[in-house]
Amino acid sequence: MLAEILQSLPQVLVDGLALGAIYAVIALGYTMVYGILELINFAHGEIFMTGAFIGVAMLILMTGMGWLAAMPAILALILVLIVTSVLTGFMGVGIERMAYRPLRNSPKLITLISAIGVSFLLQDLVRFITEYKRGNYILTGPSMFNEQFSIKFSSISSSFSDAFFKTSTLILVVAVIIMMVGLDFFVNKTKWGMAMRAVAQDRETASLMSINVNRVISLTFFIGSALGGATGVLFAVQYGTIDPYIGFILGLKAFTAAVLGGIGNIRGAMAGGLMLGLLEMFAAANLQLLTGGIFGAEYKDVFAFAILIVVLIFKPEGLFGKAVTEKV
């Protein structure tokens, strides 16, 4: 059994890394908003999904106008990524403005309900627009970056088999690393980042220090949503087919990743996302083997939630978070 697991390990690592990178960036959006507002932004998964649809729509449009053939594919992708992230960023700001800001002093339950409402609204809006335009709400993007590569793990030791990946996986991982490093720099080294951390620590004191709290919150939503939207595009390029309901379960898992890394902790979210992606891929590949055929790969979602529940019970502050005592 061990030999079989080892055999598939390189492929699991590569796939898990790609999936984990996606979880990590979405988890960033959850963790940033939670850090500042103590709100689970249910709509974040839907922003990711909308980003994927905007990106694919642009790619299809560009193919139709012949632009895609005219310029290098990577340039086109960068263009799409930038436009999508700006659009979804503003969408995030708009959602905060319309659905969350009026409720900032209400009980948390009410804000959560509003967030769920936004999430459902977005799902159906995207479904409606896509179905109206294309007749079907499941969308397949133009195929890009499909060249296969392999890493010759088998040359290291014969107990491994080779791992295969596409160019898009490489682009995904590189883009995610750039986003994460950029965000880390922004939050820790710039003035706006400092303002964000201050608001997360204590909103009222921050406002006394002449920080425009509303603007900082808007900025947080903008950055989180822009990153989420860009990841959506990368997801669509990597996995090909998207539908309006992908954001929900993926968002849920990304939230799990954020909790795993300690909610409110940006570096924790990155680590948690990667860890969850690897664990999930490992489970999908080996669950059947490990349990003697009782559980198959179809239980991989259950596995992710089980991790969430276990973390919440034994280490609710997450792996990298600090335990806080509630102030009265």
Next chain:
Amino acid sequence: MQKLTNKLKGNKLAQIILLVLYVVVTSLSLYLAQASVTAFLLMLFSLLLLYYTELPVRLKWLIAGVVLIGVIPFVSSTGPGYQSYMEVATVVGIYVAMALGLNIVVGLAGLLDLGFVAFFAIGSYTYGIFATGQAANFMPFGSFPLSGNSFWIFILIGCFAAALFGVLLGIPVLRVKGDYLAIVTLGFGEIIRIVFNNLDKPVNITNGAMGLASVQPPEIFGYQFVYPNQFYYIVLGILLLVILAVRRFEFSKIGRSWKAVRENEIAAQSMGIHLVRTKLLAFAIGASFSGMMGVVFAAKQTFVDPTSFTLLESITILVMVILGGMGSVPGVILGAAVITILNLQVLTEVTNYLNQLSLDGVISFPEALSPAKMQRFIFGAILIVFAIYRPQGLIPAKNPVFDEESLKEGSKKHKKEQIAVEPDKGFQA
């Protein structure tokens, strides 16, 4: 209009006359114009009017009983639409009971449960597995399917099974901070669905995505319940019990502790309320209503499969509670009725009407926009609008006001005075 309502206020006789007149007119119109959905809806609307009259509570219950047990089944019974009306009324009853269960969890105890349909699924599968041949796959003894006589016991078993799962989920989860609960229950709802969907191997327990077909209909003394008009009475009976239970709970010690926990956990704890136990009770009781109705649902559909228990169902029940008013029993009943009828009748009718129009070439109407598909949009919009503009819902919850003096006297008089009510402040802050 203003004058008219002012005149009506305080004039009980006029209220009774108007109400009876309304019931008679709508009954007649339903009796004569059978195919009219509008007449049926107007008929149901009489119950809401009844709620707003100033009659004594007992009289209200009596009138509601007469209308529900006698008038509605009778006047709709003659035409071709009979079973479909009764079907709607039965489904409304099922959802009302579930919404009342969720109301305890969300409205009274303030715990956001997004996987509530899981308990409904547990109830359904409890009866579904044992009332089909399915149980023979893993039960070492007994012959299956069990006969329809067992349905009545299974209502209780479903109730307890759901409550048990509520507690099992609650024990680990309720220790963590409040807003994680939403995510965990959401995950739990999905887990239950995935598990039921895949539990056809290694031992075939739920028959997987194929579902359980031909569930035994309930039976008592040789009388079988097959049609919606027969289930209507079962649902009505259970619903009555549920409403009574909710009313008793709400104003009991446990109900007051739920509200205390909702308003401020730390303050409630320092007043000697056992947090985890109180929350667990809310979870278990809410789940048990859902479990009971799950059993009825399985028997009514005679078919159980995992697609009936998606997240959309959970959110639908949540929308009912939010729309009606968190913590308010009449509100939640209204919310559940409105949403169910919207789902079953109004959306399909409007869709049919629009399709007809586009067939006739009056307007060109895209298939994607058909209202029957727009549930998520409508529910999402309701959630946002009510959260922002009217968090207390259509009929806000009311709390009894106790007069300190009369309480001190300890006389029996104070029972009369506590009828004075004030709006529940809970969600208006």
